[in-house]
Amino acid sequence: DIQMTQSPSSLPASVGDRVTITCRASQTVGTYVNWYRQTPGRPPKLLIYATSNLQSGVPSRFSGSGSGTDFTLSISSLQPEDFATYYCQQSYSTPWTFGQGTKVEIK
């Protein structure tokens, strides 16, 4: 199975900050990495698919990059609704697997 490792696990930040979350795959996943945001009691929300494609309706402050084994999600200016947990996910080979999550918290 492909392991996805996110860092950091916790990220204290303030509204307006630029934040970056990284995700490393245990083997190459091409560009088949997606990013989700989840708030408590809610299902995940797709932000970015295939490394860098912004899902329809998602604000442009979100962006993704990377290839192979190393990927990044960036938020250019953190908004109140962005305090949440973020997950990367690979769909290169089954089982589809997720990172352990990065919780963006209020500093």
Added chain:
Amino acid sequence: EVQMVDSGGGWVQPGRSLRLSCKNSGFTLGDYAVTWFRQATGKGLEWVGFIRSKDYGGTTEYGASVKGRFTISRDDSKNIAYLQMDSLKTEDTAVYYCTRGLGIPGDYFDYWGQGTVVTVSS
């Protein structure tokens, strides 16, 4: 409006069975794979499995922790998919989500059900 609605969760004793349902609206379910994920309280997301669309053979794949115990099926005429869970274990306790996807490399999940809670306990 595109929606996925999952239902059927509840409390069940270990070793028993439960069937979850996933109903959609706003699109043709038959054009998509249906994928199930789960999330234990305070934990991360785990892929349970999927059933591909008929165009991709309608085949299924499952995660190792549920293979042989869980079965995904679909009835495209009714726009509904099912997750049959047999021989349930306490570690199957989680919120279960259904999503639409592709069931192929490059898959991604843009619409999720609200989640249905399954509790396996004696």
